[in-house]
Amino acid sequence: MRQDKCSAFGARLENPAATAQIHGMAESLDDATLTSPHTVPGRYWHRLDDGRVQCDLCPRFCKLHAGQRGLCFSRAATEDGMVLTSYGRSSGFCVDPVEKKPLNHFLPGSAILSFGTAGCNLTCKFCQNWDMSKSRDMDRLADAASPQLLARAATDLGCRSIAFTYNDPTIFLEYAVDVAAACKSVGIKSVAVSAGYITPEPRAEFYRHMDAANIDLKGFTEDFYRTICGGHLQPVLDTLVYLKRETNVWFEVTTLLIPGLNDSDAELEAMCAWFAENLGPGVPLHFTAYHPDWKMRDRERTPASTLQKAQTIARKAGLRYVYVGNVHDKQGSSTVCHQCGQILIGRDWYVLSDWNLTADGHCTACGKKMAGVIDGPPGIWGAKRRPVRLRDFDRDGPKHNQPVFART
Numbered sequence: 001m002r003q004d005k006c007s008a009f010g011a012r013l014e015n016p017a018a019t020a021q022i023h024g025m026a027e028s029l030d031d032a033t034l035t036s037p038h039t040v041p042g043r044y045w046h047r048l049d050d051g052r053v054q055c056d057l058c059p060r061f062c063k064l065h066a067g068q069r070g071l072c073f074s075r076a077a078t079e080d081g082m083v084l085t086s087y088g089r090s091s092g093f094c095v096d097p098v099e100k101k102p103l104n105h106f107l108p109g110s111a112i113l114s115f116g117t118a119g120c121n122l123t124c125k126f127c128q129n130w131d132m133s134k135s136r137d138m139d140r141l142a143d144a145a146s147p148q149l150l151a152r153a154a155t156d157l158g159c160r161s162i163a164f165t166y167n168d169p170t171i172f173l174e175y176a177v178d179v180a181a182a183c184k185s186v187g188i189k190s191v192a193v194s195a196g197y198i199t200p201e202p203r204a205e206f207y208r209h210m211d212a213a214n215i216d217l218k219g220f221t222e223d224f225y226r227t228i229c230g231g232h233l234q235p236v237l238d239t240l241v242y243l244k245r246e247t248n249v250w251f252e253v254t255t256l257l258i259p260g261l262n263d264s265d266a267e268l269e270a271m272c273a274w275f276a277e278n279l280g281p282g283v284p285l286h287f288t289a290y291h292p293d294w295k296m297r298d299r300e301r302t303p304a305s306t307l308q309k310a311q312t313i314a315r316k317a318g319l320r321y322v323y324v325g326n327v328h329d330k331q332g333s334s335t336v337c338h339q340c341g342q343i344l345i346g347r348d349w350y351v352l353s354d355w356n357l358t359a360d361g362h363c364t365a366c367g368k369k370m371a372g373v374i375d376g377p378p379g380i381w382g383a384k385r386r387p388v389r390l391r392d393f394d395r396d397g398p399k400h401n402q403p404v405f406a407r408t
């Protein structure tokens with residue numbers, strides 16, 4: 001469900017400087033940011049002949065004079081190169097069900113510690129959670145969060161994994177990979193929720209550290225990406241193919257269906273045909289419902305019939321695991337064995353019901369393996385969403401609490 005991510009516009013709304021950058025105006029780094037401990041050297045850039053710095057992290061390739069921020073607001077040029085200005089800062093932390101990312105085939109029912117920073121490298125007019133990242137407010141409220149503290153909090157909270165979500169982790173890559181490494185050292189898995197808008201070299205580094213991902217495929221036309229999202233389609237397709245062919249990252253894909261914009265039969269048929277051919281039948285695809293938000297309030301919510309139509313088209317294309325999201329529809333949200341038809345995981349929104357899998361993910365009726373990462377019985381986290389204050393897990397600080405949740 002994409003309320004879970006992509007909060008860039010909230011940041012921009014509250015931040016005139018970021019808004020200026022969207023409109024192509026120069027954006028200055030202030031001295032406090034330059035000297036902040038949250039500002040660290042950034043990777044993936046080179047210097048242009050005219051002295052500017054080009055960021056090579058995402059296909060936007062911002063070209064910046066020293067002191068200017070990129071469109072994502074998180075990264076900026078200095079006299080010495082690029083910096084990331086949000087290392088160790090977060091817009092907030094919550095324990096969520098992993099199904100909320102959405103991931104239906106990755107440690108089902110488990111709790112996942114979720115956080116993000118501020119900014120985004122796309123400019124989607126329909127952003128479904130821009131209000132979650134009013135960056136100046138968030139910056140005042142948020143805990144500082146070192147990779148080690150996040151790993152400790154995830155452990156103490158009984159989470160099996162940590163999610164880089166709410167905004168796109170591409171733009172805080174250096175921080176995300178350090179957090180993932182710290183989590184790995186204590187047995188916590190890492191999950192990226194991303195639009196997949198990243199260039200090849202950083203993509204390889206980033207996904208080396210990830211165990212799972214949910215990638216937005218926002219539409220299936222270049223025109224939609226260009227006019228509605230401020231990006232391009234092909235780099236996203238490249239990321240999906242990369243994940244499938246060159247990594248062991250478990251990934252699922254989400255498409256938010258917007259009435260009249262990306263939900264035609266022809267577009268959905270083309271998308272599902274590409275999906276089946278390039279990603280195969282076993283990659284889960286989620287069709288989620290849009291609601292009017294941010295700069296797109298002139299369209300109705302996505303009707304349930306559109307989600308069901310998309311599901312039918314995807315199944316006809318041969319996809320085995322196709323889900324509807326952001327609606328109550330047990331039939332459309334449950335996982336069915338593609339060999340014998342038994343319900344493997346009953347699901348209504350984020351709440352699990354039936355469970356007909358062995359501990360390693362085989363159908364209890366016919367023995368066929370379900371695609372995904374299954375490790376024992378399902379978790380029992382349910383649909384809860386619990387905000388967390390990171391400083392409570394700092395054992396060197398005054399307010400450390402004992403673990404408060406049973407492991408799920």
Ligand code: SF4
Pocket residue numbers: 055056057058059060061062069070071072073075076120121170171
């Ligand atoms: S990551 Fe940010 S600064 Fe770099 S190219 Fe993308 S939008 Fe520009």
